[in-house]
Amino acid sequence: MTKPPLRRSRRRSAARARADAAADPSVPPTNTARRCTALHHLLTLTHKSQQTRSTRSIWVPSPTSLRRPSWRRWSPAARASPRCRRAPTSPPTTTTSGSQPRPPGGACGIKDVNLAPYNGMIACGNVPIFKDGKGCGSCYEIKCQKPPPCSDKPITIFITDKNYEPIAPYHIDLSGTAFGAMATPGKEQTLRSFGELELQFRRVRCKYAPGTKITFHVEKGSNPNYLAVLVKFVSDDGDVVQMDIQESKSPAWIPLTLSWGAIWRWDGAKPLKGPFSIRVTSESGKKLIAKDVIPANWKADTVYTSNVQF
Structure with missing residues (x-):
C-alpha cells in the first residue's frame, strides 16, 4: 500500500511572504506577513518610546516582587x-x-x-x-x-x-x-x-501626640441604610484591615466592607439604629472597640472621636 503524498503546509514563511510582496506589489500579503509587519512596527514604536524615556526605567511587577516592606530593616x-x-483637589470620581x-x-x-x-x-x-x-x-x-x-x-x-x-x-x-x-x-x-x-x-510604628485618639468620619450620603465611615489617626500599625459595627441593642458584630481608601461601608435593606460601637482590627491582628462612638442622633459629614488608641 502506497503512502499518500505529503501535503505542503499552507503557511508560508514570513521572509518568503515579504519577498513576494516586495517583488510584486499587486500580491496581497498573507496573514503571517501582516502579523510580522505589525510586530516589527510595534517593536519599532517600543524602541522609540524607550529612547524618549531613557531617563526613567519602567518596572514591570511580578507576583514575587510585590513583597511587603520590611519592619525595622532598611x-x-x-x-x-x-x-x-x-x-489633593482632584474632582470626584465614581x-x-x-x-x-x-x-x-x-x-x-x-x-x-x-x-x-x-x-x-x-x-x-x-x-x-x-x-x-x-x-x-x-x-x-x-x-x-x-x-x-x-x-x-x-x-x-x-x-x-x-x-x-x-x-x-x-x-x-x-x-x-x-x-x-x-x-x-x-x-x-x-x-x-x-x-x-x-x-x-x-x-x-506610627506615633501620635499624647492624647490623640482614633477618629471616625461619617461620610456624606450616609443614612440608616447606607453607612460609610472613614478611620484615621490609628497608632502603632497605622493601617486598618477590618472594621465591624455593632448596634447598641444587639450582641452581633456586622462586618463592614472596604469601600475605597480608608473608608469602610455597610449597606442593607434593614436600617441600622444607633448608637454604634466600632471594632477596629490592625494589620498585626490587634483589635480595639470604640464603644458607642457614633451616637443615636448621628449625622452625615460629621467627625466622631473615640476614647481608644492602640
Missing part, C-alpha cells in the same frame, strides 16, 4: 519623587457599585493633611505600600544619602495617597514638605529640584 530599593500633593462618588482628599479620603497631626509629612505609595487602601495611615522612615543635599537623617511619613505608576518595586511620591525634610538645612529647594532619587526606607 530597604534600599525605593525611588522617590516630590509629586504627592498636601491637599467608584465600584455600592459606594458613593469619591470626594477630594486623595486615594485614602483623608483631608487637611497639611494640618496636625500629619503636618504635610505625607506620601503616595505604590502597590505593595498602598495595598488597595489597606496601607492608608501606615508609617515609614525614609532617608537619602545622595545627591549631596541629602542629610542621611531619617524622617517619618504617613501614607495618605497612591501612585501605581510602574517605576520601581517600591515607589514613594512625597509631598514637597516631606521631600525637603530629607535635605540638609537650607538645601530643601535644591533637593526638590532633583525630581527623582534613590532612598532607603523601612516600616515603623
Whole structure:
C-alpha cells in the first residue's frame, strides 16, 4: 500500500511572504506577513518610546516582587519623587457599585493633611505600600544619602495617597514638605529640584501626640441604610484591615466592607439604629472597640472621636 503524498503546509514563511510582496506589489500579503509587519512596527514604536524615556526605567511587577516592606530593616530599593500633593483637589470620581462618588482628599479620603497631626509629612505609595487602601495611615522612615543635599537623617511619613505608576518595586511620591525634610538645612529647594532619587526606607510604628485618639468620619450620603465611615489617626500599625459595627441593642458584630481608601461601608435593606460601637482590627491582628462612638442622633459629614488608641 502506497503512502499518500505529503501535503505542503499552507503557511508560508514570513521572509518568503515579504519577498513576494516586495517583488510584486499587486500580491496581497498573507496573514503571517501582516502579523510580522505589525510586530516589527510595534517593536519599532517600543524602541522609540524607550529612547524618549531613557531617563526613567519602567518596572514591570511580578507576583514575587510585590513583597511587603520590611519592619525595622532598611530597604534600599525605593525611588522617590516630590509629586504627592498636601491637599489633593482632584474632582470626584465614581467608584465600584455600592459606594458613593469619591470626594477630594486623595486615594485614602483623608483631608487637611497639611494640618496636625500629619503636618504635610505625607506620601503616595505604590502597590505593595498602598495595598488597595489597606496601607492608608501606615508609617515609614525614609532617608537619602545622595545627591549631596541629602542629610542621611531619617524622617517619618504617613501614607495618605497612591501612585501605581510602574517605576520601581517600591515607589514613594512625597509631598514637597516631606521631600525637603530629607535635605540638609537650607538645601530643601535644591533637593526638590532633583525630581527623582534613590532612598532607603523601612516600616515603623506610627506615633501620635499624647492624647490623640482614633477618629471616625461619617461620610456624606450616609443614612440608616447606607453607612460609610472613614478611620484615621490609628497608632502603632497605622493601617486598618477590618472594621465591624455593632448596634447598641444587639450582641452581633456586622462586618463592614472596604469601600475605597480608608473608608469602610455597610449597606442593607434593614436600617441600622444607633448608637454604634466600632471594632477596629490592625494589620498585626490587634483589635480595639470604640464603644458607642457614633451616637443615636448621628449625622452625615460629621467627625466622631473615640476614647481608644492602640
